[in-house]
Amino acid sequence: MKSSTGAHTGTGTWLVQRATAVALAVALPGLTIHFLTALPVDFAGWQTLFVPLWVRVLLLLTMTALALHAWVGMRDIFMDYIQPVGLRLALYLAVIVTLAGCEIVMLMALWK
Known part of the structure; x- marks a missing residue:
């Protein structure tokens, strides 16, 4: 049976998965701290929370x-477990869309 993927794609996808995991591990705690210190109680408070460009x-x-x-995780799951091409x-396509x-x-929502 012919594979629908190219050769040597494992290292690149592994690097993307690890790089995005590191980016999420750095960004999410910072955003959580920002949101928890602001503690908006109304709609206007939530709007002002997203005003700074850095946020x-x-x-x-x-x-x-x-x-x-x-995407990398779902693609790997589909490649491993879904046999019909x-x-x-x-x-x-459904995941990408x-x-x-x-x-x-x-x-x-961020730039309206």
């Missing part, structure tokens, strides 16, 4: 890292 940029980078991390490609849609919604 919006860090949220967008964190979301991108999370999407890449999820057509089904695997349909699942790839979902993750890209989430990224677009986040981008639109």
Whole structure:
């Protein structure tokens, strides 16, 4: 049976998975501390929480890292456990559309 992946893709995907994990491990505690110290109680408070540019940029980078991390994980799961190529490609497309849609919604929400 012919493989639908190229040769030597393991190292690159391993590096992406580890790099995004490190990025998330650094960004998420910082964002959590920022949100917990502000403790907004109303809508206006939540709006002002996202005013600083560094918060919006860090949220967008964190979301991108999370999407890449999820994509690599899901792609590996599908490659290992979904044998019919057509089904695997349909699942790839569904995950890509979902993750890209989430990224677009986040981008639109942060820069409206």
